[in-house]
Amino acid sequence: MRIGEASRVSGVSARSLRHYEDEGLIVPGRFGNGFRDYCPSTLDRVRTIRSLLESGLAVRLIREVLPHPTDGPGVGAGAADAEFLREVEGYRDRLAARIAALSEQRAALDAYLAKARRTAR
Structure with a gap:
């Protein structure tokens, strides 16, 4: 295309x-x-x-x-040199931190929704 x-x-x-x-x-x-x-x-x-x-x-x-x-x-x-590997590891670590933060936010939203649904009944 x-x-x-x-x-x-x-x-x-x-x-x-x-x-x-x-x-x-x-x-x-x-x-x-x-x-x-x-x-x-x-x-x-x-x-x-x-x-x-x-x-x-x-x-x-x-x-x-x-x-x-x-x-x-x-x-x-x-073959990657040590500096390059450090950069990729740093990126991976930042990505893991973002994933953890997003998982915490999702868990907080799940808890809020569960509570809201219980009180709406």
Whole structure:
């Protein structure tokens, strides 16, 4: 599909799709006229990239963490140095803290709803 439809389907702007391509995060196919052609697997990758960006991971780290889009399945990034591993661990720890905070908020809402339902009877 062309970029407009890919943008609509993925929920990511055409500008972001071009940026992901410029950063080497995705490699869309090309039609004979040069227009980009986004397949379903590229859109799945776009959604993964968007999710990682929204959760705070930098493009540079995403590029290192995700396999290159032209690599086959199961091919990961090369050997990582200690600084990179610390950055990824820091990201993972921040993500775990956010998950814990959201879980606490969900539990508080569940408790409120349960109490409200009991008193509404």
